[in-house]
Amino acid sequence: MTDNTYPRLFQPFSAGRLQLPNRLVVLPHGTGMVHDGNITDDDIAYYEARARSKPAMIITGAIITHRSSSLKSHALVEAYEPRVLDMLQKRSDAIHAHGVKLLGQIVHLGREMLGGETEFPPAAPSPIRSPRDPFPPHELTQREIATLVQSFGDTAANLKRSGHDGVEIHGAHGYLVAQFLSPATNQRSDAYGGTPEKRLRFLMEVIDAIRTRCGDDFILGLRLSGDEEIADGLGIQDTAHIARGLAALGAVDYLSITVGTRGSYVKDITTPEAPAARAAQIIREASGLPVIAGQRINTPEMGERLLAEGAADLIGMARAFITDPDWIAKAARGAADRIRPCIGLNQDCRSFSPHLHCAVNPTAGRERLPAFGASRPTASPRRIAVIGGGPGGLEVARVAALRGHRVTLFEARHSIGGQFLYASSVPHRQGLRRFIDHQQGELRHLRVQLELGVCIKEPTQLAGRFDVAVLATGAVAKPLPAEYAAERVMSWFDVLENGVPAPAANSHALMVDDGSAFWWTYGVAEALIEGGWQVTIVTPSTAIAASIPHESVGPLLSRLGRAGTNYRVLTTLYEVASDGAHLINVTNGEEEVVDSGLVVVQTGRRAVTTLADKFQDASVEFHTIGDCVTPRRMSHAVFEAHRLAGTL
Ligand SMILES: Cc1cc2nc3c(=O)[nH]c(=O)nc-3n(C[C@H](O)[C@H](O)[C@H](O)COP(=O)(O)O)c2cc1C
Ligand code: SF4
Numbered sequence: 027m028t029d030n031t032y033p034r035l036f037q038p039f040s041a042g043r044l045q046l047p048n049r050l051v052v053l054p055h056g057t058g059m060v061h062d063g064n065i066t067d068d069d070i071a072y073y074e075a076r077a078r079s080k081p082a083m084i085i086t087g088a089i090i091t092h093r094s095s096s097l098k099s100h101a102l103v104e105a106y107e108p109r110v111l112d113m114l115q116k117r118s119d120a121i122h123a124h125g126v127k128l129l130g131q132i133v134h135l136g137r138e139m140l141g142g143e144t145e146f147p148p149a150a151p152s153p154i155r156s157p158r159d160p161f162p163p164h165e166l167t168q169r170e171i172a173t174l175v176q177s178f179g180d181t182a183a184n185l186k187r188s189g190h191d192g193v194e195i196h197g198a199h200g201y202l203v204a205q206f207l208s209p210a211t212n213q214r215s216d217a218y219g220g221t222p223e224k225r226l227r228f229l230m231e232v233i234d235a236i237r238t239r240c241g242d243d244f245i246l247g248l249r250l251s252g253d254e255e256i257a258d259g260l261g262i263q264d265t266a267h268i269a270r271g272l273a274a275l276g277a278v279d280y281l282s283i284t285v286g287t288r289g290s291y292v293k294d295i296t297t298p299e300a301p302a303a304r305a306a307q308i309i310r311e312a313s314g315l316p317v318i319a320g321q322r323i324n325t326p327e328m329g330e331r332l333l334a335e336g337a338a339d340l341i342g343m344a345r346a347f348i349t350d351p352d353w354i355a356k357a358a359r360g361a362a363d364r365i366r367p368c369i370g371l372n373q374d375c376r377s378f379s380p381h382l383h384c385a386v387n388p389t390a391g392r393e394r395l396p397a398f399g400a401s402r403p404t405a406s407p408r409r410i411a412v413i414g415g416g417p418g419g420l421e422v423a424r425v426a427a428l429r430g431h432r433v434t435l436f437e438a439r440h441s442i443g444g445q446f447l448y449a450s451s452v453p454h455r456q457g458l459r460r461f462i463d464h465q466q467g468e469l470r471h472l473r474v475q476l477e478l479g480v481c482i483k484e485p486t487q488l489a490g491r492f493d494v495a496v497l498a499t500g501a502v503a504k505p506l507p508a509e510y511a512a513e514r515v516m517s518w519f520d521v522l523e524n525g526v527p528a529p530a531a532n533s534h535a536l537m538v539d540d541g542s543a544f545w546w547t548y549g550v551a552e553a554l555i556e557g558g559w560q561v562t563i564v565t566p567s568t569a570i571a572a573s574i575p576h577e578s579v580g581p582l583l584s585r586l587g588r589a590g591t592n593y594r595v596l597t598t599l600y601e602v603a604s605d606g607a608h609l610i611n612v613t614n615g616e617e618e619v620v621d622s623g624l625v626v627v628q629t630g631r632r633a634v635t636t637l638a639d640k641f642q643d644a645s646v647e648f649h650t651i652g653d654c655v656t657p658r659r660m661s662h663a664v665f666e667a668h669r670l671a672g673t674l
Pocket of ligand 2: 371
């Protein structure tokens with residue numbers, strides 16, 4: 027049932043072969059739930075959960091067209107192999123059962139061999155090494171090009187045989203088709219390079235091969251990077267030129283537009299919303315082709331606005347559907363506030379260890395595991411006390427209440443969120459707050475009783491009132507070690523709690539990492555910069571921001587770079603004396619004395635176990651989750667909370 031809050035999102039769309047009941051498209055995202063080049067039942071369950079909410083169309087994650095693009099892990103779908111077609115058919119049937127159209131995205135990675143993870147030599151139009159991979163690619167011969175063109179046609183035909191309604195050619199993000207299109211990667215002087223028209227030739231041959239093999243009733247889409255955002259790469263006007271040419275030939279049914287290339291196309295929380303909207307609009311107007319706009323569109327309001335402004339015909343999302351498979355059903359009934367928001371950290375969906383997970387939705391990638399069936403009602407409702415209102419406590423309260431337990435959440439402070447609020451207080455990360463706000467709303471809907479400003483210090487405070495206690499008391503920052511104590515020295519947490527001190531006459535600050543190399547250090551560094559300090563980051567690691575997902579490192583380094591940040595890697599702080607901070611190179615022991623107006627030290631965190639220790643002797647059933655077991659990331663706390671609540 028659709029309530030009409032978002033009339034454009036739920037308006038049918040009709041253009042040639044594209045006959046769609048609404049404007050919402052699941053953008054391609056590989057799940058990694060692939061074994062030996064074949065999808066698994068877990069992958070099917072994942073996609074089916076997204077189909078239930080009835081998007082107009084699901085475009086599956088990348089399917090490779092030729093064995094020369096296979097990974098050593100065989101974690102990408104190898105649909106050039108007939109042996110995988112039965113499982114693909116099973117997935118098509120599962121998705122079609124919900125009335126949803128299914129397209130397979132087909133790709134050859136070319137020179138982007140994901141860190142050399144290949145059994146075949148990387149190959150590309152020109153032998154230019156990818157900045158992300160160690161080896162230069164082999165320059166494709168015309169004979170090899172003909173083989174690869176044919177592989178696109180063969181793979182598309184296999185997808186048609188296994189029930190797909192169409193394919194999307196992956197011509198974006200710096201993979202093989204884009205390598206031919208882009209002057210940054212195509213320096214050929216034969217029929218496939220030299221001018222924009224010649225660079226288009228490979229794509230046109232691929233389109234011809236697919237049409238020849240799959241016929242006229244097969245949907246054929248194309249993904250393009252509206253702006254590659256690399257030196258000498260395709261800009262918006264170049265892509266608009268390509269789109270105009272394709273439209274004139276009636277070559278494709280739609281274009282899917284994002285910006286960026288490999289390493290930068292899954293924009294993180296620090297990117298403003300809908301960064302591809304402008305490119306999509308220009309390309310749509312230039313070509314007249316149906317356009318899907320994607321990237322950091324998270325809310326129905328934003329989707330509705332982009333349709334109203336004419337930026338797109340269709341709204342594409344990937345992470346929003348990872349986070350909440352029921353996004354569409356909730357938007358359709360006008361309940362946008364019930365949508366679980368993506369927080370854009372890319373920590374769990376993009377690390378593929380070993381497959382897709384989600385920081386705020388532990389069910390993603392675990393659709394077939396019984397403990398994650400959150401809506402499974404309990405047969406014996408219990409009275410549950412949750413102590414601690416951070417991400418873990420909120421999640422255990424939510425899932426337990428959803429299952430029918432009677433839940434009370436105690437939080438010593440007068441607001442919920444715990445230490446996560448500090449994480450959302452640093453520059454560019456305020457959006458994290460949305461998750462806490464959402465959880466609070468869910469607890470309200472589920473009638474969880476909130477006892478704010480109530481500090482549970484003894485198990486006896488709960489005696490007789492509850493059957494189970496869940497302790498989610500979190501962690502605190504470790505104090506500054508005595509050897510660093512000096513007037514100009516603070517812990518990272520002092521900065522978060524008390525604010526950035528005003529810059530001294532010497533406005534140079536050292537931010538000393540402890541090797542954890544995570545946002546707790548780099549977020550504070552950004553806060554110092556915003557507060558007017560000139561920062562040098564000191565780290566014992568070999569790399570900067572080594573624990574931050576790679577798609578966030580690029581934007582972070584740009585921001586730090588623009589602020590003139592300096593670095594000392596393989597370096598620790600020895601002491602702070604009257605002549606300055608004494609730094610030691612950890613590989614050779616060399617000492618450097620740096621005169622700075624402020625030293626901020628990453629001291630790490632320790633678990634708050636006081637209450638858990640007291641519960642050891644209490645007679646009530648109790649459990650501990652998250653940082654109070656040992657401090658980690660927010661997603662660990664949410665996962666443990668969800669898993670526990672599924673078993674209570
Ligand atoms: C886990 C994951 C896997 C992805 N795999 C693919 C892929 O196979 N092909 C592709 O073109 N884009 C892929 N993407 C990019 C998405 O299609 C999308 O462009 C990107 O996530 C930005 O949209 P969003 O902000 O709605 O997530 C992937 C994204 C994620 C998060
Ligand atoms: S892991 Fe984070 S970025 Fe990825 S979908 Fe989940 S909330 Fe969004």
